[in-house]
Amino acid sequence: MNSWYPGHMLQARDALRSVARYLTAVVEVVDARAPQLTRHAPLARWVGNTPVVLVLNKADLADPATTEAWLQWYRQQPSLLAAVALSAQTPGARQQLKAILVARLTPPFRLCVVGMPNVGKSTLLNRMVGGRRAAVGAKPGITRGPQWIRPEPGWEWLDLPGVVLPRKSRDWRLKALGISALGGDEALSVAQALLEQWPELLGDVGGEDPEVALTTWGRGRGFLGPGGTVDLQRTAVSFLTAFQRGALGRFSLERPPV
Ligand SMILES: Nc1nc2c(ncn2[C@@H]2O[C@H](COP(=O)(O)OP(=O)(O)O)[C@@H](O)[C@H]2O)c(=O)[nH]1
Ligand SMILES: [Mg+2]
Known part of the structure; x- marks a missing residue:
């Protein structure tokens, strides 16, 4: 993180x-699993006439058909110059x-x-500059201000702590995606909310009932508490981690308006 800004939304x-x-x-x-929910509405005002290109990152974790529907929807938004879905973790993202x-x-x-926490900004920037973190602006005497990274002639990336915080930070979907922090014992309610909408996340272990599904899943993994009962809070944390990593499959938490 750049010393110019401690890095929060205001900055x-x-x-x-x-x-x-x-x-x-x-x-x-x-x-990409909740692209509109993870957009930052005030951004357009901040940047004035500068065009915005939208990157739906972590497309490898989202439902492909839903991502395609989002791309079509975004491509009709006059406020965006372009929209692309990719996975910053794959080498091909740079060329895309x-x-x-x-x-x-x-x-x-x-x-x-620019983007919310944990959406993959650093991964994408590193991908785009090919590990060339040596800052162009890092000349003797220049110790303040954002640094430009020039991976090749004609291309400059500003190394800005471009973190913006969600306005609807208590939306459970932002917590499920790891964008908003989980409060002390919130994991269980967030896991249950996920499973209520997408029971298929845990396959057929629990049918329609989230708590039954989680209990079965937790027992299978040996998340037991006192007396051999399933530790549901711990199970929920592990379930959310698995969801965030894509270990439970590819899921989208939001669909474009029809
Ligand atoms: N599956 C997947 N994970 C990603 C992708 N891009 C980033 N990540 C992971 O998401 C987490 C947050 O990434 P990071 O670049 O630090 O996000 P930042 O907070 O926006 O800078 C890290 O664990 C990354 O490895 C992607 O395209 N696909
Ligand atoms: Mg980062």
């Missing part, structure tokens, strides 16, 4: 407001995003990455 806003006019585009990263930017913008490309 991301101020930083973006002051640098937006130097940027060719802002890359907004969202979670580059192709979109090259097709829609004119060089030189001056870009920055």
